[in-house]
Amino acid sequence: MSGTATKRSQKIILVGPPGAGKGTVAKSLVDRYGLCHLSTGDMLRAAAAAGTEVGLLAKSFMDKGALVPDSVMVSLIEERVQQPDCRTADGSPAFMLDGFPRTLPQADALQARGLAPDLVVFIDVPGDAIVRRLSGRRTCPACGNVHHVEFAPPKADGICDRCGGALVHRSDDHEATIRKRLDAFELQTSPLVQRYGAMIERVDGTQRPDEVMRAVVAVMQRHGYAG
Ligand code: ADP
Ligand code: ADP
Ligand code: ZN
16 A cells, blocks of 8 residues: 555546435535535426526426436536535535436536546436335425435424425326336436446445445545545
8 A cells, every 4th residue: 555645536426316315315425524515406496496497498307207408407517516615725626416417418518628527426226116215205395305204204294304394295206207217317327337437436225324325435435535
């Protein structure tokens, strides 16, 4: 061993099928390491709720279980990663993308802008478990927290543990739409596994949330994160 400290991976990507637990892991990682966490799903839902042109366009695709066009997504992320909270003190990019890229052209767009990841965490969960995860998911629109009726129930029915907001069952978390999102994942997103190849750190997402987190923390430690 050389004894030199591992250089921290600064540009992190979370990949996995819908419902794999990306958002759950991302929130714990933010609490632990204070990363700049960008969830494209949360950004699109906020834009839709605000009634912006981009938000309403995005909603028409999201409601069908289809991906939002690459051009829309790339400009959204491109603009957001410029913000100071996604830069280190010396100005280099530092972020954790949750839900982007989801297609090969989105991965190409990152690469072309010098934003290719230095760590890709793939949270692996088979399709049959996904339907159960997503149909039981309850989301807090106020703070972005997620619960599950069976696997992560709130203390009080329908109320977010974190902020006391009213939980909702997302309109795309119903079985017919879930199936379409799984198809979109297989067709459009899974080719990223080939693209990122040896850079991928695969984590078994079927474990309990605390076990998944422990496995991800071990990965982070190998990539230069202390604690
Ligand atoms: P994603 O961001 O990948 O779509 P979420 O983090 O929103 O996934 O998780 C999907 C649902 O599954 C949520 O209801 C969440 O509470 C639940 N969940 C997350 N991780 C696990 C896990 N390891 N075991 C069981 N349920 C989980
Ligand atoms: P989940 O992880 O549960 O699939 P997200 O909240 O990440 O859901 O995304 C919800 C929806 O937002 C997706 O089904 C898709 O329509 C849209 N979306 C989010 N990120 C992207 C992206 N990078 N490219 C295209 N569409 C996206
Ligand atoms: Zn909340």
